[in-house]
Amino acid sequence: MFDFRQYKRGYFMPPTQCNDWVTKEYVDKAPIWCSVDLRDGNQALIEPMSLDEKLEFYKMLLDVGFKEIEIGFPAASETEYEFCRTLIEKDLIPDDVTIQVLTQARPHIIKKTFEAVKGAKKAIIHVYNSTSLAQREQVFKKSKEEIKQIAIDGAKLLKELALEDGGNYQFEYSPESFTGTEPEYALEVCNAVIDQWEPTSDNKCIINLPVTVEMSLPHVYASQVEYMCKNLHNRDNVIVSLHPHNDRGTGVADSELGLLAGADRIEGTLFGNGERTGNVDIITLAMNMYSHGVDPKLDLSDMPRLSKTFEKLTQMTIDDRHPYCGKLVFAAFSGSHQDAISKGMHYRIDNNPELWTVPYLPINPEDVGRTYDSDVIRINSQSGKGGVAYVLERNYGMIIPKAMREDLGYAVKDVSDVAHKELSADEVLEIFEKRYKKYTPHFKISEVHFKQTNGIDAEVTIEIDGKTELIKANGNGRLDAVSNALASKFNMACNITVYEEHALRRGSSASAIAYVGIEDDNNKGFFGIGIDHDIIRASIDALESAMNRELD
Template identity: 60%
Template sequence: MKNVGKYARGYFMPPVKSMKWAMKEYITEAPVWCSVDLRDGNQALVVPMTLEEKLEYFQMLVSIGFKEIEVGFPAASETEYAFLRTLIEEDLIPDDVTIQVLTQSRDHIIKKTFESLKGAKNAVVHLYNSTSVAQREQVFKKSKKEIIDIAVTGANLLQKYASETEGNFKFQYSPESFTSTEIEFALDICNSVLDVWKPTNDSKVIINLPATVSYSMPHVYASQIEYMSDHLSYRENVILSVHPHNDRGTGVADAELGILAGAERVEGTLFGNGERTGNVDIVTLALNMYSHGIDPLLKLDNIREIISVYEQQTKMKVYERHPYAGELVFTAFSGSHQDAIAKGMKWREEKDCDQWTVPYLPIDPKDIGREYEGDIIRINSQSGKGGIGYVLEQKFKFDLPKDMRESVGYSVKNASDHLHKELIPNEIYDIFMQEYVNIKEPMEFIRFSFSNDDNFETTVTLNVNGEMNEFQGVGKGRLDAISNAIQTELGIAYTNLVYKEHALEVGSESQAVSYVGVTSQNGTVYWGCGIDVDIMTSSVKALFSAVNKLVASEGIELNGISTSKTTKHA
């Protein structure tokens, strides 16, 4: 691409190597989660939420289990101010939930912020100012010392107004654009603020290090976080927080490595809503931990309901391939994937497994409120026999023989390919019923009878083009006798009669289902299925379904019986 030389690396590595985080394998406990949906997320919406929408969203965040929620920038607009006052005055904030508000380091803004917080049971006042090279030089045109003075002035004002305001307050400071700030300067300004607040074990403060714009690979951010963690003053009384954005598509990785590097708190949004490419996605972060057996301490087992409220209030959409939450993320269309999932689910059922190890599914979809039927395996022209067989078994209780699944699979895939569409379970059922079950053309089975149970002598009655015909046969068993009658009397040759049966529950009625496969002289296997309240009758219907497919497909003429009026069954 052209103009590549105009882009320099916009980040700063620590002056010493900080790589202890790289020795850790995984996150061992959930961080403190702070939702910034109602502030950072809300300001990024095309149409910000109304007061009523913010109230409903707040209640959802509480129900999910967030204990810290940034509710807005109350000095910025009347809606923000009114929302905060409504939460406080109508006692809508649970005792174990801390609200957070944002403020710039300006006297009148901080004053109004504390006015909005009067009577708050627990609140974090979040002070920030920009510290990056670009912001200092291009926007504020101030020296490092002047930028530090802005932060220190704000820190002092927070203490002043907190002492004059009814409520319980904790302080937070963010060097905005931390990732594009020289690390030594970021450390200096944070420590200057800490020297004002002098945090103690009983009065801890939050230092939040945002990737306001993501410039580096995640390991660089981790090294920056680790350096700050190792060198911050009053470290034992500081809660270290990260606030990654997703400009490089690495927001989740930045947060995860940031936690390994010493961060104890994460600010983010549901599904990653936020400025530009968004904030870090807390749903993905939390369920990543869950997939490693770590309780994220958030209630995400009703993901569809959460998505519904999110989409309604933000007017945003959760992408179909969004990790964990997307409509298609647990869905397999590929035949090989479907086969592996179906076998994995069966293995899990047979072995009564405690651990989740199903191929292609990192977590059990049911744990977040998703259903196996219609969620895991969906059918189109790319699907395979395993997936189609799985749908018929899970949804309709047809346990097809292994070899029959291939035949049914081709029929269903061909239909999907011809229609250029995904097939829903009922459409798959209709195809199976039409092409395999109780087929009556060219020969419709009417009845059978046996005159000798020892030799299994049978008389079979058929209807071909409205004419009744009776044929006799003898065999080693009932189905064998009827099969011999078909072959001898009608001149239909086939071998390798394969048979399987089981009970089929349909509503309140118990029926029997049978499957029969026969091999024609050219080696093609034809399968049929029979359903009846009587197990023997279902077996005979399955046999005739298979033989009818053979006759129709290979154009066989029946001995002495005209089939010219019949329609061949595809």
């Protein structure tokens, strides 16, 4: 049954108008980042990571630059507990990194959690209980006062055990299912917890506002966050944290608008792994800031390595279109897109602008460890002449004349269309050379001699069907003289309309490439290329191939 009438909004707007966030243009500084890959992300895997796998993932998070890492729910399983103890006992936690552990607001679980973190230089103890209307009515069958008391009792016990232990602990509280909780009631519960903890400027507490399930448009969440930020007790000593999930596909938007609304911290996962549709994707969030010229305070410069390690350890697959890190996110198959990117890249070479403004590329792919050669201009049957020319220039240093690009583009598109596949750069080069280089099905030029008289006299020896023949003509220059000889021999126009040349490699032994285009009497164009150390020989070879094309 597909019946929309069984649903209605399950969220609550704040009792007062809260939309100051609307006036802010963009997130202008990085939040405090907390990776929850090793807890929230790990518990969402079909096969949770082993101890060794969690250690490898943890080290990757350190390399990225996370200073707060939720390492698990140590009272939930022996593996979680052992992982926590391993990090502490083997001194694997850098001085500037804080581990975080999760616990329900239940006394025996809280006590087990403190046992797990004993000896840590510092740790965040994250306690939670659900406060939503649906959970109060359906799961716990408790009143608002009873649910609030669970939070208060949990907060009290954290403070008592921390004093007994003498450790360096910071406290965090989450009203789980915040998005399904009346904002004024969530505020009441959170303030009761803050009053118990009495945070100071030297030891702030964290109030985390989880989007346990997305229920609303992002602007509603932003209004809820702003309401909490404006009305929390002791706000200067409270870090407001967000923990968005992605049920409506707007976890990133929730986070960005929540930061505009006054939040200080984000809990999320690399690549958005998490329960159901996932947690908020920290990579997308951080790279969105980066693309606005804001330092995200995370090192995401080797995205291929992060992707490979993530997929290996989680057995999850990153979608090819995943923002910033998918295999195809910088790829352009469309001809118009390829042409714009190609021209944008040439503009950068010619003008050396300070800012990155290349069309269709929001960031420079090289910033995240990608390459132009294999990641940007991709060739298939949808590609255009500009893209094909860009591939040959980028990979092989061949600057294709504009007049030649359309003919080449159609040739490449035809091959891709018939084969129903993308073509590699080497395959594009193969098509290019097969069509234009040493194309001699009708005749070959084996020898050419020049003499300067009234202009240039050319004696051209050609081979046709295994026989040699000498043809002669005069012209304004060497190539003109050879083209006149060929036109006379085959009784066909050989009007040179395109001639370009350039070196392929620098130095005294550099090869040169020549491009020649000719037209017949109907103004139809034919093209050829020649590559040789001698530019005259290269030019003659190019003309030879173009004339053979005309004879087809």
